[in-house]
Amino acid sequence: MVNCNPETVSTDYDTSDRLYFEPLTLDHVLAIAERERPAGVIVQLGGQTPLKLAHGLEEAGLEIWGTPPDAIDLAEDRRRFGELLAAEGIRQPENGIAATEEEGLEIARRIGFPILVRPSYVLGGRAMAICYDETTLGGYLQEAADVAAGQPVLLDRFLDDAIELDLDLLADGRRAVVAGIMQHIEEAGIHSGDSAAVLPPQLVDPGQLDEMRDIASRLALRLGVVGLMNVQFAIHAGTIYVLEVNPRASRTVPFIAKAVGVPLVKLAARVMAGASLEEVGLTEQPPVPGVFVKAPVFPFRRLAGVDPVLGPEMKSTGEVMGAADDFGRAFAKAWQGAGHHLPLAGTAFLSVNDADKAALVAVAQRLADLGFRLIATDGTRATLIAAGLDVEAVRKAHQERPHLLDHLVNREIDLVINTPLGQSSHVDDALIRQAALKYDIPCITTLSGARAAVAGIAAVRRHDLEVRSLQSRRLPLAERSPAKAATTRS
Numbered sequence: 001m002v003n004c005n006p007e008t009v010s011t012d013y014d015t016s017d018r019l020y021f022e023p024l025t026l027d028h029v030l031a032i033a034e035r036e037r038p039a040g041v042i043v044q045l046g047g048q049t050p051l052k053l054a055h056g057l058e059e060a061g062l063e064i065w066g067t068p069p070d071a072i073d074l075a076e077d078r079r080r081f082g083e084l085l086a087a088e089g090i091r092q093p094e095n096g097i098a099a100t101e102e103e104g105l106e107i108a109r110r111i112g113f114p115i116l117v118r119p120s121y122v123l124g125g126r127a128m129a130i131c132y133d134e135t136t137l138g139g140y141l142q143e144a145a146d147v148a149a150g151q152p153v154l155l156d157r158f159l160d161d162a163i164e165l166d167l168d169l170l171a172d173g174r175r176a177v178v179a180g181i182m183q184h185i186e187e188a189g190i191h192s193g194d195s196a197a198v199l200p201p202q203l204v205d206p207g208q209l210d211e212m213r214d215i216a217s218r219l220a221l222r223l224g225v226v227g228l229m230n231v232q233f234a235i236h237a238g239t240i241y242v243l244e245v246n247p248r249a250s251r252t253v254p255f256i257a258k259a260v261g262v263p264l265v266k267l268a269a270r271v272m273a274g275a276s277l278e279e280v281g282l283t284e285q286p287p288v289p290g291v292f293v294k295a296p297v298f299p300f301r302r303l304a305g306v307d308p309v310l311g312p313e314m315k316s317t318g319e320v321m322g323a324a325d326d327f328g329r330a331f332a333k334a335w336q337g338a339g340h341h342l343p344l345a346g347t348a349f350l351s352v353n354d355a356d357k358a359a360l361v362a363v364a365q366r367l368a369d370l371g372f373r374l375i376a377t378d379g380t381r382a383t384l385i386a387a388g389l390d391v392e393a394v395r396k397a398h399q400e401r402p403h404l405l406d407h408l409v410n411r412e413i414d415l416v417i418n419t420p421l422g423q424s425s426h427v428d429d430a431l432i433r434q435a436a437l438k439y440d441i442p443c444i445t446t447l448s449g450a451r452a453a454v455a456g457i458a459a460v461r462r463h464d465l466e467v468r469s470l471q472s473r474r475l476p477l478a479e480r481s482p483a484k485a486a487t488t489r490s
Helices: 026-036 054-059 069-076 078-088 101-111 134-148 206-223 253-260 264-272 327-337 354-369 378-386 404-409 427-438 447-462
Strands: 095-098 115-119 129-131 153-157 163-172 176-184 197-199 226-236 239-246 291-297 318-324 347-351 373-376 415-418
Touching: 026 054, 054 069, 069 078, 069 206, 078 095, 078 206, 095 101, 101 115, 101 134, 101 153, 115 134, 129 134, 163 206, 163 264, 176 206, 176 253, 197 253, 197 327, 206 226, 206 239, 226 264, 253 264, 253 291, 253 318, 291 327, 318 327, 327 447, 347 354, 347 378, 347 427, 354 373, 354 378, 354 415, 354 447, 373 378, 404 427, 415 427, 415 447
Parallel strands: 347 373, 347 415
Antiparallel strands: 095 153, 115 129, 115 153, 163 176, 163 226, 176 197, 197 291, 226 239, 291 318
16 A cells, blocks of 8 residues: 555554555655556545546556546546437536636636636635626636646536535446435535535435436446546436546545445455356445435644635534434534534524525524524624514624623624635635634535534434444344433433
8 A cells, every 4th residue: 555644544454464655656656556567546535636547557567457447537627528418418617617707707707607727637616616797707717727737627617506416336337226315415516525415315216326327327337437426417307417437435434334334445445356246246336325425624723813704615524423313413413523612592693695695594494493592793684683583683793892702792682694605705704704713603604514514403402412432333123222322411
């Protein structure tokens, strides 16, 4: 195993026969290969970085196990991949590929704003952004070109109010089996690594799930995938779109493997070494024994003055899992596991952008039903009062005191729901989020995240949170030991 990060779990002494801490560059890997004389090299378990080495390793005479390098290029090459989707009758958002700023602006004028801009062959959504006008787009195109280092810049029509999903599958070149489908809790536009997610999906009907399984399986076989593959989907106005295909293991694989109790990476390695799916015992999608929620862990508390608003560039540094028999309790466990506390009562401050105000009413109503006192700034308050809710006024940070920041400093607010205004956050909004972070007050920056948090609060108010091992979740109820199903008050 070659690993450039000695902090990761792969440093465990029993993971591999030999472990090299070396930079993942072609020269370093070739030097190791010259010493080890491997029968084959696996590149699909380390994200985007090793994929870039596949061609160089192959040209040096090494055998790439698993998905062929040409299939990796096909998935990354926007033109070739678009032709494949068109041939299969699979929808994708309108898009284009630009080598210069002028080409990017021309594409944007053709497909319309907002535009999602991203470099190709980068990890973690680096230099990825949503642009709402030509001025902003020009700056991001230049940044993306610098990061991409000669690679083209990809532009996609951004789908507002879409549900995003991650699908992971295992294929042997002749057959493909879906391992799991996770629904993002945040709307499309938040990086998949930063979005909370739930397995199985909660807002997608069975017919749409079947369609996604069919699309992913067809793509895996057309691409010649051997091993793991990830597909990112969006559902917009009832229509399914393919956002991206990664012919490699994704960050969701360990989560799904833990949830369903199937060692997906071990099986994938055997398949890449020549075994069939039937031989490794994976012939159908594994059942999900409950509801599992992934919550990201962020480093914001360690970074003074940072604005904890989420976007298309990844900011999280880890993740946790919450498991239960229903979504609310699973989300509450994940939220608490990520280091947040979930207020069960108190005062909720609400301030959202104009596009979110109508949808906020249902969230505010549920908070009121749970006994929360509601406060809001003028614009949001007017919308909620018009809907029949009792909401107290609070002054903005630039108005006379006492204002909102004073209430946060005095810890008179227990929950903040604040969505950014347009493509960038207003100064007041940034101050609100920074103060909430400083004084450890839960601050939620998306409406979908607010809905999930309210569901978690309601679930904890109804039930104690149960602590149970993952192993016991896979046993029939009658076989579970009472000791293993002990409960505790959260």
